[in-house]
Amino acid sequence: MKTLFILNNPSKLTTCLEAMAKDDGLLLIEDAVILTRKNIERKEISLQALNEDVTARGVNHTDPSWQLINYAKFVELTLTFDKSVTWL
């Protein structure tokens, strides 16, 4: 079963990536949107970030190579994947 990992704390990125298998997805929300693509070495992982959190912080300048999504898409993602785990 594919898992959607939801990350809100940038300092937990490393242990989160360790727990992720090949087909899993990573969604960055809240403070985790300050991460940049170069922080994430595993290129095979699908990556998204919550648009509202990016805009609120004005961190769009880093031109993240992951996809920006809204809350409607966030809900959809939790159903596209078989389950979610919020990595705290």
Next chain:
Amino acid sequence: MKTLFILNNPSKLTTCLEAMAKDDGLLLIEDAVILTRKNIERKEISLQALNEDVTARGVNHTDPSWQLINYAKFVELTLTFDKSVTWL
């Protein structure tokens, strides 16, 4: 003026060390006592850890090369140094 840095969160070690000057001291309390000497590269910094927090967690096995102190010594240290900053 020499500063005593008090650290309670192991994930903040790196930024704490960046802020420390040569004569400053580092006191590990609470969860920060799980750090080991090899985490701390700057050998010139004086290092202490709060004995009660080490014993509570049973992490004495790592034989830390820093000095273990009690609360009476903790109070003394805040006076030996010119001031303290709790690095949160």
Next chain:
Amino acid sequence: MKSVCFIFNKPPYGQESGKELLDICLMCSAFEMPITVIFQGDGVLQLIENQQPDILNIKNYSKTFKALKLYGVETVLIDAAGLEKHQLVTENILNIGEIANSKIIQNVIQNTDFSIML
């Protein structure tokens, strides 16, 4: 019945989350859900043998981990990398599970219906 895994990834006592997660785990066991418990990263420190949080006036809940089998928890995995990071060997920790590498842990997370961490 839906299965659930609990991931402990924080050291004890600095935060309350270990105890709070354990309480959810025990409740799910009362509902007879198939349960896996994982100690990952700094979470392996939850299992150190001679904890004495009473000197901090904090309750020692680590004893409850020993009772996980009695509560019907079949699988307990302990992260090998976490042990190594903290210079721990099996003699230092509660003998309640199997040492596992990250591939095995990933596999368990992928194969349960719910995963909870706090």
Next chain:
Amino acid sequence: MKSVCFIFNKPPYGQESGKELLDICLMCSAFEMPITVIFQGDGVLQLIENQQPDILNIKNYSKTFKALKLYGVETVLIDAAGLEKHQLVTENILNIGEIANSKIIQNVIQNTDFSIML
């Protein structure tokens, strides 16, 4: 009069601590203490120009940083390493202080009577 420095080291909005630290800073300025403000590490993100936390229903307090001079705060230091880490250049951030390396920041922390961070 005793001097104090305030160290902002967390990004805004995920936690309330930036706003809470700013409130202490303004209070110390009302007492006319000599104040230095430091934005270190992830704290430089507090200064990004076009923040819009209102879309999260959270108040935008970053505007108050622009008023620090008016409150009598003479020195504002912005960590060069923090800017680099987040791929920020001076055009991306509020023009309220000087870029400083870690030696300068260490020096300021050492030379104030109190240092506060939250």
Next chain:
Amino acid sequence: MATFSLLITANPYSNQGQYSALKFTKAVLEAGHIIKRIFFYADGVLVANRLNCPPADELNLTKSWAKLAIEKDIELTVCVTAALKRGIVNQAEAERNALTSESIDPAFELSGLGQLTEAMLASDRLVTFG
């Protein structure tokens, strides 16, 4: 159409998690899905304190949840053990513990941790906000 439950542990005063959870809940309902239960645990229970008075220019999370719950008929369940420790009590708990007054907002209900497990078993998805 899917059934969701939420586990909210985020501190309403210090973290963004409750704001995110509110937006997520609204998006779930707008997409036509069902919310089985919202379970508040750990510091998340603090939002149920009816004495909370945020400044006028900040969102009142307690009232926001209450409004949503009433309009959309959603169960807001608060873990009684976590709540009691944090001074969030209803009339019965106040009397049992010899406290001077209740403090829970009437839109929230105190109950046991079993309500979380029960919600998991009755839902397609559990999403945590911490």
Next chain:
Amino acid sequence: MATFSLLITANPYSNQGQYSALKFTKAVLEAGHIIKRIFFYADGVLVANRLNCPPADELNLTKSWAKLAIEKDIELTVCVTAALKRGIVNQAEAERNALTSESIDPAFELSGLGQLTEAMLASDRLVTFG
């Protein structure tokens, strides 16, 4: 002999900081030093809620602070802005905000953030527990 003040921002329900601060305060007094003021701010103010009912086998931090304050005549000052937001109110604030009841433990006193600055200026050391 030195004069100390403490700034406590640690969440009493979820972090160890308040336990550490209690032990530190006792050690300061045992060494013959003076505590000018203990200032509770941010989530630290939550400890002043007199409705807090921790389980019988856990330390009651609210009562521990209250006991120490009474025995040693220590000022426990709670930031009013941080407290109001978190549902910690005295009789005057409860009336001003149309709340049903007060909730602050009588050993703690609500006051402004200026009390922290004033304490810093009157102390040799400020030690933060977060």
